[in-house]
Amino acid sequence: MKRYLAMTTALMLAASSLLGAAPSFAQSKGEIVIGLQCDRTGATQIVGTVLCPGFHDYVALVNSKGGVEGRMLKVLEIDHEYKVPPGVEAYERHKKDGAVSMAIYGTPHIYALAAKLTEDRIPGTSPGFGSAAAADGQRYPYIFPIAATYWSQGAAAVEFVKKQLGGSLRGKKIAYIFYDNPAGREPIEVIEDLAEREGFQLKTFAVPPPGVEMGAQVLDIAQRFRADFVIAHLFGGAPSVSIKEFKRVGYPLRKVVSFVWGAAEANIDGAGGFGVAEGYYAMQFAGVGKDYPVLNEIREMYKKQGKPAPKEMDSTVFYNRGVLIGALHVEAIRNALKAKPDGKITGEDVKKGFEKINNFTLGGLVPPLKVTSTDHEGGGLVQIWQVKDGKFVKVTDWFAAYQGVVAKHIKEAGKK
Amino acid sequence: MIHRECGVLKTTYEADMAFYPLPIARWTVAALGVVFFVVIPFTLHEYFLSVANLVWIAVIGALGLNILVGYTGQVSIGHGAFMSVGAYTAANLANRLDSPWPLNLLAGGLMAALIGAVVGIPSLRIKGLYLAIATLAGQLIIEWTINHVTFISGGVQASIEVARPRLGPLVLSSQRDMYYFLLFFVVLAIVGTMNLMRTRVGRAFIAIRDQDIAAEIIGINIFRYKLLAFAISSFYAGVTGVLYTYFLGIANYEQFQIGVSIDYLAMIIIGGLGSVLGSIFGAAFVTLLPIVIRYAMEAFGGVFLEQQTVLNLIPNLRLMMFGALIIFFLIVEPEGLNRLWRNIRSYFRVWPFAY
CATH class of the missing domain: 3.40.50.2300 (Response regulator)
Known part of the structure; x- marks a missing residue:
């Protein structure tokens, strides 16, 4: 007992002297x-x-x-x-x-x-x-x-989907799958606004944290809702899971565009590599x-x-x-x-x-x-890159979309 | 030693019931008061005060949890959620009604107490791990509700900004202002807890912890006291949440997620269950240890390795050392830092003799 006490006392003393003596990284x-x-x-x-x-x-x-x-x-x-x-x-x-x-x-x-x-x-x-x-x-x-920001990313995603679907979104069905936290929900208001403007049908699918279980949501998107395009906004390990799940239910990944935090090599590797994720679109705010x-x-x-x-x-x-x-x-x-x-x-x-x-x-x-x-x-500029032949390939140059709509939301937020 | 414990005769009931019957204890407390109220805030850099502020916030939260877990024996993994209840109540009141901070603080505490008592209802039928899971459910339900009900969360971002607290013409914004602001409540919380445990209510809590059937048989109303324990503990949590909100200037639900509840449980287990001093030790230990480890690594890490490697190593090694030190201290003294401190004290009390 005595030895323990001596030891811990010494340790505590050492710790406290350290705290006092630590250099403050004098610049x-x-x-x-x-x-x-x-x-x-x-x-x-x-x-x-x-x-x-x-x-x-x-x-x-x-x-x-x-x-x-x-x-x-x-x-x-x-x-x-x-x-x-x-x-x-x-x-x-x-x-x-x-x-x-x-x-x-x-x-x-x-x-x-x-x-x-x-x-x-x-x-x-x-x-x-x-x-x-x-x-x-x-x-x-x-x-x-x-x-x-997530609002600009949402606007850019809708613009990109519009181009992919032939220039008009009227009557199309777009699924928005997101991580259920404030960051995940933030873009919804902008995308909803755009849905009204462009006349597409929007359905949101929440993935509860920690975002490793989304089989039901993906199945719903692919087979019940039958989305024409999917906008994904997931974090951490969730993007990899989403790629795997879309693959499993046979939904084509060339109809999926991800926000910036599901867009890295690590996310693709986590899903099983570039071969698996062929066709997946990823949004970037820096060059790849x-x-x-x-x-x-x-x-x-x-x-x-x-x-x-x-x-x-x-x-x-x-x-x-x-x-x-x-x-x-x-x-x-x-x-x-x-x-x-x-x-x-x-x-x-x-x-x-x-x-x-x-x-x-x-x-x-x-x-x-x-x-x-x-x-x-x-x-609010982004690029879209696609997984193709084992690497990311640039699909669009820097662009920003619906800046008026985004500006309107920023203005409204400022009034609060 | 320099002081004598004998010859302290008590001639009145007041003297017998004093917090610190020994003169040396009174001197120590007075000295600590001077150190914390005068010396520290006037000598240390703002940065150290900001660290102290984080400790103060943790101390109040840990005290509250210790009342429930340590003194009453009811496990709770919902402490973080009760903090968020307090934080959002205060933030909403401050923004919608423009009410002053003392009112918001009280309202936040009371609202958390109410919700805490509701979450505590299962404790009447279940104990131990089962209760832990029930309170975990409470944590998740509260998190979900705040996250999704925009009336409470003030929008999808689930964050509400609040103005800095005012004291008359004074706006409390610097870390030094905050230090006094928080320290005031820390003292209140410590004195409140110490007194609570000397009352009939506190003794009832301890009786329930030690053996609830026996407590019921000697006439303690289990229903009332268990819920009361949840309410008081959650009141502390709510106040912690409000103070945290004013400290940061914003209520954001991601600051009160399940990890926070676990952190607070860790604090009181490391510090010592069922002790006021233990709560303080635990809160300080958990908050300060990572910082101390980082300072040490910055000082010595560069000696052996390249800077870039050190940067990658520090955070990982820090987590490992943090875990290892917790295990070490718990092996040395399973009853926590408080017991360790008492052992050291009693060793030196009779020093240089063995007993």
Whole structure:
């Protein structure tokens, strides 16, 4: 007993001294700090384990070329397991370490931090998730979706389906299968609006969390409702399950288009590989594949250091998204530094920097966004890619659809 | 040791019923009060205060759950849902009626107490694991309801923004303001729980925990006290939810999902069932340990490995260490950190002698 006591006392003392003595990652003068929240463990780790290295690699590339306007960048990453309290803690830690912009990850997290970001005047990004209403830069001045929100994705999906079905949706039947949480339900109002406008019949099918059981819904879509096209909005492991189920009931995958979180190599692999998913359409907010100049530069950078390119680069969808997010943060900081020659930039300057991003495409990996002080989404541009012959093939170029309808919903949300 | 426990004579009933009969205990509490109310908020960086705030929120929630699980012996996996009831009640009141925060806090607590008592009804017929499953059902039903009824959730996003709490002309928004705001309620919750357990109600709870048939035979109304335990525990949970909502500025249902209920159960089991101090230890342990581990890994990880590998390793290793440490502490002392602390204390009480 006595030994145990001595041991635990020692342990506790060690722990407390550690907490006191831990270095606060003192930043050397001149470094600009970006806070990056990650989810390498937890519910959506298939995203985080690939996306975050992409972010780091892009910033490393910028630093290897002399930084931004002569200043080095530093990315501080904290993993929050997709839980909210660690996300709040991560935010405060980043703030303490002087971050001038924050890459938030997770819908509940951007909600939880919305008030803080605004009070502290630090811009935070929520690419491809979070509240669609946050595209309104007047109402949420410090939140930047910077990629197509779920409303824009819904509108784009309907537009794509319209083209696939011969230019008219009148009398057609479209099924919307979604993960039953706020993020999954968010696009419904826009799609319902479009159903009325375009005259198609819409039926929604909810998949309850954790989204591994959807046999009944898929069977209903394929054999009772007999949908002409399916729009899928699922997360985590659910997209893989949906592909398998559609395959099982014999519904053609070339009549399925998925939102951005069911669109990666990992989702296809989880369903049994590209052979199984042949024909599946996937929506993207960043370019897919390895043929972009910036990715070549990153490979070059690794080569110079005598290292092989990281294996995460093979999972191009999430990796490229990480590069996109990193690149937009760097651009915002670049704009901020240009506006302030003395180099003393704050979150407020970086916010203005984000609002100056215009037609920055990084060789096609990033859509030609135009972020303004009123539109923090930057246009809501997406591409559709299809699974064909063992890889993703581009089907459409960057496009946004029904922007008037989406704008109307953003305006209505702003009135609440 | 420097203090003497003998010679403390009690001559009045008040002295006998005091919280801390020993002078040293009173000094310690006073010193802790000074540390937490004066030293910490004025010396530490806002970041550490934000961590403290997360601990305070967890402390209130853990105290509430301990009343139910630790003192009354009724297992509940619905604590997170009761928090969401409080959070959404307050958020709706704040937004629809523009009512002040003290009222919302009370209303949130009372609404959670009501729902908690309803969910607690099965406890009259079932015990142990069976009750756990019944409360789990409560958790899922409440989650589903908030998620789908837009009248409660305020729209498909299921999140309602609330304004920062005001204290007269003061708007409480910084972490330091929040620190005092939350600490006030923590003190209230601690004193409330300690007092509750010394009353007739508290003794009835303990009697029910130890042997409910015997308790019924000696005249304790099981029906009333079991539901009361659920109601009080849920009241604490509701208040936690409201405080969390004001802390973040938003009520969002994804902050109160089933994982949260499990986390709170973990806190009180690690801290020690049926003790106030245990709830505090447990809440602090579960909230702080991941942070401490991360600091340690950041400090030493880079020595052995490349930065990129460390980044990938930290979160995973942290989860493993977190689990391992919980197992370690529970093996060392199955009755939780509170018991461990008492062992250490009694060891030093007679030090340098063995007994």
